[in-house]
Structure formats: C-alpha cells, structure tokens
Amino acid sequence: MADKKNEVAKTDVGQQVINRIDQLCQIGFNMPNDYNYVNAIKGAMLMLPEIKDKSGKSALEICKNNNSIQGALFKMATKGLDVSKKQGYLILRGDKLCFEESYFGVCLQARRISKHYEPIANIIYKGDTFKFEVDPATGRKRIVEHTQTLESIDGEMLGAYAMVTNDKGETDVEIMSIAQIRKSWSKSSSQQQLVHKEFPDQMAKRTVIKRAAKMLINSSLGDNASINDDLEDASALLDASKQIDQPFVEYEEIVEEETPSSPINEHADVQQSESATSQTSDDENF
Numbered sequence: 074m075a076d077k078k079n080e081v082a083k084t085d086v087g088q089q090v091i092n093r094i095d096q097l098c099q100i101g102f103n104m105p106n107d108y109n110y111v112n113a114i115k116g117a118m119l120m121l122p123e124i125k126d127k128s129g130k131s132a133l134e135i136c137k138n139n140n141s142i143q144g145a146l147f148k149m150a151t152k153g154l155d156v157s158k159k160q161g162y163l164i165l166r167g168d169k170l171c172f173e174e175s176y177f178g179v180c181l182q183a184r185r186i187s188k189h190y191e192p193i194a195n196i197i198y199k200g201d202t203f204k205f206e207v208d209p210a211t212g213r214k215r216i217v218e219h220t221q222t223l224e225s226i227d228g229e230m231l232g233a234y235a236m237v238t239n240d241k242g243e244t245d246v247e248i249m250s251i252a253q254i255r256k257s258w259s260k261s262s263s264q265q266q267l268v269h270k271e272f273p274d275q276m277a278k279r280t281v282i283k284r285a286a287k288m289l290i291n292s293s294l295g296d297n298a299s300i301n302d303d304l305e306d307a308s309a310l311l312d313a314s315k316q317i318d319q320p321f322v323e324y325e326e327i328v329e330e331e332t333p334s335s336p337i338n339e340h341a342d343v344q345q346s347e348s349a350t351s352q353t354s355d356d357e358n359f
Contacts, residue, residue, distance in 0.1 A: 136168060141171070154174060160177050186289060201222075204219075237282075247284050
C-alpha cells in the first residue's frame with residue numbers, strides 16, 4: 074500500500090512541475106531550444122528512490138513536504154539542465170532536496186549564451202613566469218605573460234586561470250590561487266576529494282573554468298541566459314508569476330510499512346545528508 078502511495082506521489086510531483094512549466098511557457102517563459110524539460114523531469118523522478126541519506130531513507134520518505142522536491146526539479150528545468158546527463162545533482166540536505174549544477178551543466182549554460190565559448194585554462198606552477206594586470210576602468214584581468222619550462226610543470230602548483238569569451242567577443246579571465254582552489258575542493262564529497270588528489274592539475278582547471286563560466290552566465294542579459302537564481306523553490310516561482318493559479322498539492326506523508334534492503338547506490342556521489350558537504354565545486358569524475 075505504501076509503495077503504491079509512493080508511486081502516486083512521485084507521479085503527481087513530476088507532472089505538477091511539468092504542468093507548471095507548460096503554463097510559464099505560455100506566458101513567455103523561454104526554454105533552451107535544445108532542451109526537453111519533460112524528459113529531464115521524468116528522468117530526475119526516476120532517480121528519487123535512489124537518492125538516500127546515510128540511514129538509507131530515500132528522498133521521497135525524507136521530503137515529507139514535497140515543495141523541496143518541486144523546487145529542486147524547477148531549478149533544474151529552468152536552468153535547462155538534466156541530472157541524468159550529469160549536468161547537475163539532486164542532493165539531500167536534511168529534509169530538503171536541492172539541485173546543484175555540475176561542471177558540465179555550467180559549461181552547457183555558458184555555451185548557450187556565447188557562441189564564442191571555448192574555455193582556455195592553464196596551471197601556474199612554481200618556477201613559471203606569470204604576470205597579469207587589471208584594467209581599473211572595467212575590472213577585467215588580462216594575462217600579460219605566462220611562460221613555463223619542462224622543469225616547472227613538474228613542480229608545485231601555485232594556481233590556475235581560465236579565459237572565456239562572451240558573445241560580444243570580449244575575453245574575461247578568472248584567476249585562482251591554490252588556496253582558493255583547495256577551499257573549493259574542501260566542499261566536495263570524500264569521493265571527489267580522492268579524484269582531486271589523483272588528478273590535481275585537471276581538476277584545478279575544471280574549478281577555475283567553472284568559476285569563469287558562472288561569471289559569463291551571471292553577466293549575460295540575453296534570452297538564453299540562465300534563469301534567475303532567485304527561483305529556488307516553488308513558492309518563489311509562484312510569486313514571480315501571478316498568472317499561474319494552480320497551487321501545488323501538499324505532499325501526503327508516506328509511511329513505509331516495510332523498508333527493503335537495497336544494494337549500494339551507483340549514484341552515491343550525488344546523495345548526501347545534512348552533515349555531508351555540498352558538491353558545488355568542480356565535481357565530476359572522469
């Protein structure tokens with residue numbers, strides 16, 4: 074009985090989100106041309122039973138008020154991303170389900186914004202000659218000189234930088250010190266930190282590229298820009314669109330009669346409890 078209620082609740086939540094976005098599109102809300110939000114939402118719903126906390130409870134059990142599930146799905150869909158393609162993660166934080174974009178998701182949004190988006194990233198090693206300047210009028214950074222030797226690239230990593238070009242052909246440079254990069258890494262899961270340790274140079278490039286791409290996304294005013302980050306949940310989106318008059322159905326509390334044992338979750342990298350840290354840094358495995 075509980076399983077049937079669970080399935081009904083899952084269907085209701087996913088369909089409500091789809092219906093709401095249908096309504097938004099009718100009043101002028103633009104979705105990316107290369108994005109199928111119906112498939113993305115349905116795919117995300119299939120992942121919900123696999124998203125569990127440390128005690129083994131699923132997101133459907135924990136998120137008794139399904140506004141957080143709807144909010145996570147809304148944030149994913151309005152950004153034009155798909156968790157099944159590793160463009161983002163559904164993460165448990167206490168009794169709330171959250172969506173966080175991944176490195177791939179950020180880069181996809183940047184490509185939609187700028188036809189010139191081809192990020193260039195490099196590592197700065199001890200022994201390199203590295204100089205940059207800041208334009209006081211615009212605040213933009215510019216790499217003046219960066220030379221390396223065979224000896225230096227085997228040395229200590231001091232930082233990294235990435236260059237991205239917006240749709241106007243203007244190049245922005247993001248520079249991060251190794252301390253800033255490691256601080257970003259510290260927010261990742263233990264599994265991801267192992268990847269950072271094994272591939273520090275490549276993961277450092279991802280970190281700085283992701284930050285540069287976010288700067289490009291947030292500064293864009295075009296129709297293809299990422300949807301407002303203020304739309305974190307269903308209530309915020311509802312406030313933003315007074316023309317939508319169908320409220321979300323409150324989530325019925327579901328009490329499992331029996332909790333079957335489950336195998337190790339293959340999506341363990343996207344499942345975290347409140348005490349776990351967020352995967353908001355450069356967070357994909359190779």
